[in-house]
Amino acid sequence: MVVxxxxxxxxxxxxxxxxxxxxxxASSSLVPDDDPTVLLTTAxxxxxxxxxxxxxxxxxxxxxxxxxxxxxTDIGSVGDRRxxxxxxxxxxxxxxxxxxxxxxxxxWELVTEGFGFPVDRLWVTxxxxxxxxxxxxxxxxxxxxxxxxxxxxxxxxxxxSGPCGPDTELYYDRGLSFGCGRADCAPGCECERFLEFWxxxxxxxxxxxxxxxxxxxxxxIDTGLGLERVTALLQDTPSVYETDLFLPIIxxxxxxxxLSYGSNEKSDYSLRVLADHGRxxxxxxxDGVLPGNEGRDxxxxxxxxxxxLYGQRVGLDRPFLAxxxxxxxxxxxxxxxxxxxxxxxxxxxxxxxxxRFASTLRSGQGLLxxxxxxTRAAGGTTFPGEHVFRxxxxxxxxxxxxxxxxxxxGLSIDSDGFEAAMSAQRQRSRGSTSFGKTARAVTSSRxxxxxxxxxxxxxxxxxxxxxxxxxxxxxxxxxxxxxxxxEQGTIVLSESPFYAEGGGQVGDTxxxxxxxxxxxxxxxxxxxxxxxxxxxxxxRGEIAAGDSAAAMVDxxxxxxxxxxxxxxxxxxxxxxxxxxxxxxxxxxxVSPRVARxxxxxEGPLGTAQIEAIExxxxxxxLADLPVGIEQLPFQEAVNQGAAAFFGxxxxxxxxxxxxxxxxxxLCGGTHVRTTGEIGAAYVASETxxxxxxxxxxIVAGRAAHELARERSRMVASVAARLGSSAERLDxxxxxxxxxxxxxxxxxxxxxATLAQLQAAALAEHAFIVGGxxxxxxxxxxxxxxxxxQMKDALRVVAPVGIIVLGALIEGKPQxxxxxxxxxxxxxxxxxxxxxxxxxxxxxxxxxxxxxxxAGGRDPSKLDDALATAxxxxxxxxxxxx
Numbered sequence: 084m085v086v087x088x089x090x091x092x093x094x095x096x097x098x099x100x101x102x103x104x105x106x107x108x109a110s111s112s113l114v115p116d117d118d119p120t121v122l123l124t125t126a127x128x129x130x131x132x133x134x135x136x137x138x139x140x141x142x143x144x145x146x147x148x149x150x151x152x153x154x155x156t157d158i159g160s161v162g163d164r165r166x167x168x169x170x171x172x173x174x175x176x177x178x179x180x181x182x183x184x185x186x187x188x189x190x191w192e193l194v195t196e197g198f199g200f201p202v203d204r205l206w207v208t209x210x211x212x213x214x215x216x217x218x219x220x221x222x223x224x225x226x227x228x229x230x231x232x233x234x235x236x237x238x239x240x241x242x243x244s245g246p247c248g249p250d251t252e253l254y255y256d257r258g259l260s261f262g263c264g265r266a267d268c269a270p271g272c273e274c275e276r277f278l279e280f281w282x283x284x285x286x287x288x289x290x291x292x293x294x295x296x297x298x299x300x301x302x303x304i305d306t307g308l309g310l311e312r313v314t315a316l317l318q319d320t321p322s323v324y325e326t327d328l329f330l331p332i333i334x335x336x337x338x339x340x341x342l343s344y345g346s347n348e349k350s351d352y353s354l355r356v357l358a359d360h361g362r363x364x365x366x367x368x369x370d371g372v373l374p375g376n377e378g379r380d381x382x383x384x385x386x387x388x389x390x391x392l393y394g395q396r397v398g399l400d401r402p403f404l405a406x407x408x409x410x411x412x413x414x415x416x417x418x419x420x421x422x423x424x425x426x427x428x429x430x431x432x433x434x435x436x437x438x439r440f441a442s443t444l445r446s447g448q449g450l451l452x453x454x455x456x457x458t459r460a461a462g463g464t465t466f467p468g469e470h471v472f473r474x475x476x477x478x479x480x481x482x483x484x485x486x487x488x489x490x491x492x493g494l495s496i497d498s499d500g501f502e503a504a505m506s507a508q509r510q511r512s513r514g515s516t517s518f519g520k521t522a523r524a525v526t527s528s529r530x531x532x533x534x535x536x537x538x539x540x541x542x543x544x545x546x547x548x549x550x551x552x553x554x555x556x557x558x559x560x561x562x563x564x565x566x567x568x569x570e571q572g573t574i575v576l577s578e579s580p581f582y583a584e585g586g587g588q589v590g591d592t593x594x595x596x597x598x599x600x601x602x603x604x605x606x607x608x609x610x611x612x613x614x615x616x617x618x619x620x621x622x623r624g625e626i627a628a629g630d631s632a633a634a635m636v637d638x639x640x641x642x643x644x645x646x647x648x649x650x651x652x653x654x655x656x657x658x659x660x661x662x663x664x665x666x667x668x669x670x671x672x673v674s675p676r677v678a679r680x681x682x683x684x685e686g687p688l689g690t691a692q693i694e695a696i697e698x699x700x701x702x703x704x705l706a707d708l709p710v711g712i713e714q715l716p717f718q719e720a721v722n723q724g725a726a727a728f729f730g731x732x733x734x735x736x737x738x739x740x741x742x743x744x745x746x747x748x749l750c751g752g753t754h755v756r757t758t759g760e761i762g763a764a765y766v767a768s769e770t771x772x773x774x775x776x777x778x779x780x781i782v783a784g785r786a787a788h789e790l791a792r793e794r795s796r797m798v799a800s801v802a803a804r805l806g807s808s809a810e811r812l813d814x815x816x817x818x819x820x821x822x823x824x825x826x827x828x829x830x831x832x833x834x835a836t837l838a839q840l841q842a843a844a845l846a847e848h849a850f851i852v853g854g855x856x857x858x859x860x861x862x863x864x865x866x867x868x869x870x871x872q873m874k875d876a877l878r879v880v881a882p883v884g885i886i887v888l889g890a891l892i893e894g895k896p897q898x899x900x901x902x903x904x905x906x907x908x909x910x911x912x913x914x915x916x917x918x919x920x921x922x923x924x925x926x927x928x929x930x931x932x933x934x935x936x937a938g939g940r941d942p943s944k945l946d947d948a949l950a951t952a953x954x955x956x957x958x959x960x961x962x963x964x
Contacts, residue, residue, distance in 0.1 A: 088327055093173060104143075114379065145177060145181070155382050161356055172307045174305070176306070187219040203256075208270050211232040220251070231271065257275065332358045354397065356393040365415075373432060373776070450474065458494060460909050468497035471497075547580050549578065549633075551576040557575075566626045576634060581617060583616070587671035590606045597633075602626050603621075617634075645755050649754045649755045649760075660699060665683055668681070677781070765791065834866075841873060845858060887899070889920065891945060896942055896944070900952070916955060921939045923951050
């Protein structure tokens with residue numbers, strides 16, 4: 084008897100199709116390659132699109148895969164028993180090979196014999212007019228009364244035109260206990276009785292813009308079977324969360340929280356969130372996504388935040404996400420071997436985001452408490468829905484968590500307002516991603532490759548010049564027969580020594596010569612077809628398609644780029660040895676003038692750390708290590724310790740660059756022959772580029788020499804201006820700083836004395852309203868500190884409840900407001916006062932309820948601003964009396 088582990092389910096599917104001539108493809112990254120229509124990979128079909136569109140030749144006409152997928156639309160629903168974010172999709176694909184007459188019998192054979200599903204539990208839905216599919220299902224052995232016609236079983240074109248066709252879906256009848264009790268319950272019902280687990284899409288038409296459809300000469304097949312769903316059916320579990328894909332992770336979460344899954348639905352919900360989101364964040368980070376505020380980075384941040392919130396709901400008030408990610412890797416690494424080598428990197432990035440969210444979480448909770456109090460103070464009983472949405476969207480607060488807190492406070496929620504805000508957000512999301520049920524079916528047999536579509540052969544590793552042929556010429560993005568003198572355009576060569584921008588390295592420049600003209604290459608890029616686009620202008624004569632050409636890369640510029648690319652490898656290894664294994668490449672730029680390297684780290688690097696990193700790099704430059712390059716299978720390279728970077732796409736065979744025994748990385752860039760050719764390297768700067776992310780800029784070779792010379796000149800110039808030698812510059816600067824410090828102390832003492840002398844005179848400007856003394860006046864002050872000293876002096880000489888002072892400091896209006904605690908009321912405090920004054924001068928400010936400061940732009944409005952503050956004080960105090 085078969086023990087249906089999830090691994091057995093996947094292998095049964097894949098071996099079934101391998102035995103029928105299908106080539107198994109590895110899962111592509113969750114980050115789509117060259118597909119701007121989606122944030123993340125949502126279906127197994129995505130990596131097959133170039134083959135079905137004819138953009139590139141498939142490795143075989145029959146393919147199968149198990150693809151990592153992520154769907155963002157379900158994030159807010161995860162925790163129930165039905166929804167997931169990260170999941171795996173099994174699929175088989177025909178690129179103009181077999182069609183319905185083979186696919187449907189195969190599907191029936193696999194589900195009834197391979198998986199052993201009882202025939203009387205299986206149902207299918209079909210497109211009403213797809214008589215061929217209906218007949219094939221009947222012939223396979225399914226009863227007619229379990230074939231349901233459904234108008235929704237049709238996959239439209241990706242836009243106004245394109246490939247399209249009907250689909251058929253397989254359902255499993257889970258029994259009456261899962262149903263709604265209706266006599267007409269069938270697939271398509273909203274209850275949980277019928278579970279759809281496999282979709283077969285038949286791309287057999289091409290739809291024109293007028294809506295007419297014509298049969299494709301070579302139709303295609305695209306199918307998707309959910310691993311989690313089929314595993315749940317074969318393991319006979321209530322939901323996917325009780326399968327062996329999730330239960331080990333849930334058991335680990337039980338140990339972390341001290342709770343038991345199945346004892347309480349409220350805590351079960353939270354544990355399901357931890358299991359799903361633990362898988363989601365682990366695979367997202369492993370595939371190169373980093374927490375951020377845009378696109379897929381924001382998706383990851385939202386998942387992590389939601390996981391932290393639900394962790395707190397089961398008592399996990401300490402950091403726990405790194406342990407949760409470890410549980411996921413323990414469970415999934417056997418089938419996803421790429422997880423093991425990046426374990427520490429994944430855990431460090433997730434843990435860093437968890438630490439950062441602690442302050443965001445406190446801010447969100449504080450905001451919720453404040454809005455509740457404001458709603459009560461205004462006499463309201465309904466909490467604004469847009470506030471709930473803001474907490475959900477900005478702070479990652481699940482709606483139900485906000486609802487619980489709000490309900491405990493005795494308020495109801497404006498659900499319509501929340502739904503309106505959510506609907507607006509969904510519309511914005513749809514505007515940025517068009518890959519759904521329609522776009523999944525991007526297939527066509529019309530696309531036929533031509534010579535101008537062929538990928539360019541790159542020969543620039545071996546040489547910097549060579550003979551080639553002008554394959555095509557483009558002007559303003561459109562094909563042209565030729566380019567004339569002075570015209571800007573793009574040239575595609577059959578083979579090229581020019582490196583196309585990629586992997587952080589900028590594209591080459593140089594010249595392309597033909598018998599009739601010369602083209603200056605200003606940049607080189609690669610398009611999705613693999614063509615190298617030589618971008619520039621015709622310096623003389625004419626360049627035409629079909630011309631024989633001599634291509635020549637600028638050797639001096641390429642040499643500078645190679646030095647900077649090689650130095651980033653030394654820098655990367657030096658960072659990890661100095662800071663730890665978490666310091667992995669998160670972004671880079673390699674140019675002739677500088678190399679930029681981004682990496683995660685909490686806080687800036689100290690001077691000693693930067694010097695240690697710089698010393699390590701230069702030590703290995705002086706060692707003149709040999710730079711070796713070899714082609715290896717991807718997994719073999721990773722097993723040997725080669726660094727594979729987040730966000731990069733790798734094929735089955737990869738290029739490995741080694742520098743002695745010091746560095747080994749997967750890299751497609753150009754490099755020096757030995758590290759000694761780099762010359763020297765200096766860290767030009769180290770800065771922060773966002774929460775938890777740092778950036779180092781390093782210069783090498785000629786650029787390093789120029790930087791050293793520039794800094795030497797700067798030191799000599801400063802020394803001369805300060806009347807010192809370069810050798811004694813430190814002493815001279817220390818002396819000047821001491822003099823400046825003494826002068827500032829004396830200035831501060833004089834300002835304090837002046838404030839005390841002025842305080843008595845300022846007290847005469849006090850006015851009393853409702854028994855509260857207040858002062859609003861303009862003063863002379865050289866700094867904000869001087870204003871604060873005057874405020875303190877006033878409180879010593881007079882019992883003033885409210886103080887607002889204004890001054891022109893360096894030509895700009897500046898204000899402070901100070902209010903005693905007894906005078907503060909909702910809507911009336913120091914912040915409100917100072918903002919009302921600053922607004923008159925075109926500025927703003929902030930602070931605490933009892934002390935706030937502000938600045939403005941228009942000095943001519945200072946008096947008006949103070950008058951506004953005084954009016955606000957009188958109005959408030961008179962209203963109380």
